[in-house]
Amino acid sequence: MRPEPPTSTAELTAPKISPVGNSANIKWHQCSVGKLDRQELLQQKGCVIWITGLSGSGKSTVACALSRALHSRGKLTFVLDGDNVRHGLNRDLSFKAEDRAENIRRIGEVAKLFSDAGVICIASLISPYRKDRAACRALLPEGDFIEVFMDVPLQVCEARDPKGLYKLARSGKIKGFTGIDDPYEPPLDCEIVLKQTERDCASPCDMAEQVISYLEEKGYLMA
Numbered sequence: 001m002r003p004e005p006p007t008s009t010a011e012l013t014a015p016k017i018s019p020v021g022n023s024a025n026i027k028w029h030q031c032s033v034g035k036l037d038r039q040e041l042l043q044q045k046g047c048v049i050w051i052t053g054l055s056g057s058g059k060s061t062v063a064c065a066l067s068r069a070l071h072s073r074g075k076l077t078f079v080l081d082g083d084n085v086r087h088g089l090n091r092d093l094s095f096k097a098e099d100r101a102e103n104i105r106r107i108g109e110v111a112k113l114f115s116d117a118g119v120i121c122i123a124s125l126i127s128p129y130r131k132d133r134a135a136c137r138a139l140l141p142e143g144d145f146i147e148v149f150m151d152v153p154l155q156v157c158e159a160r161d162p163k164g165l166y167k168l169a170r171s172g173k174i175k176g177f178t179g180i181d182d183p184y185e186p187p188l189d190c191e192i193v194l195k196q197t198e199r200d201c202a203s204p205c206d207m208a209e210q211v212i213s214y215l216e217e218k219g220y221l222m223a
């Protein structure tokens with residue numbers, strides 16, 4: 001049976017799936033201040049911009065350019081960068097497939113909270129598996145998960161190698177490095193593709209503007 005649509009702003013934040021997980025006797029507590037109230041206050045719609053791509057494809061750069069551009073328009077954003085979250089909340093996780101899945105799951109849940117808060121949350125992490133990205137998409141209301149694919153050839157990322165990690169991976173000093181000896185599954189049907197080639201590379205600001213045009217078109221930047 002399909003669930004009834006929300007009748008009040010507060011109900012919009014209630015989870016679509018059971019919050020119980022492994023715990024028994026847990027009940028969702030509703031608050032009278034809801035997502036719509038917060039969005040009204042902020043004059044924007046909360047959403048998650050999920051930037052996926054290989055290491056070195058420019059995820060963090062475009063995330064920051066986007067955050068800066070939106071900030072200058074008076075919009076509240078927050079960047080969740082894979083590298084940074086692995087310094088704290090996800091410091092217990094490695095790069096094996098199960099840990100990457102848990103990294104993405106946690107960031108997806110945190111991003112959902114930011115989006116419920118009315119914030120434009122920009123998550124930039126490799127997130128190599130379609131299944132894990134799809135699970136994060138499923139946490140959010142239709143349209144609020146905006147997947148951005150950094151479509152950059154491995155050769156370009158490897159030539160940049162700003163942290164020297166590809167070099168270490170090629171010499172076998174890092175095992176299971178995405179794109180070298182670990183998989184990356186490109187999105188099949190994402191909202192935005194930001195393509196770069198060896199010859200043709202838009203600036204981070206231009207790429208941020210492309211995302212902003214999408215947000216404007218879909219009404220996320222309200223008034």
Ligand SMILES: Nc1ncnc2c1ncn2[C@@H]1O[C@H](COP(=O)(O)OS(=O)(=O)O)[C@@H](OP(=O)(O)O)[C@H]1O
Nearest residue numbers: 055056082083095100103125126127128176177178
């Ligand atoms: N084995 C392996 N594979 C890929 N990346 C590695 C690895 N080990 C360390 N790093 C560094 O960790 C950054 C990726 O972290 P993420 O949290 O984005 O990865 S994932 O989404 O869990 O796959 C990634 O950062 P970015 O270069 O910004 O993508 C790397 O600097």
Ligand SMILES: Nc1ncnc2c1ncn2[C@@H]1O[C@H](COP(=O)(O)OP(=O)(O)O)[C@@H](O)[C@H]1O
Nearest residue numbers: 055056057058059060061160162201202203204
């Ligand atoms: N649009 C771009 N054009 C040229 N170089 C870029 C662009 N975006 C990022 N870079 C460069 O590529 C490297 C990797 O960018 P970064 O944002 O750290 O990627 P990621 O977060 O995907 O690992 C950096 O040296 C950065 O300056």
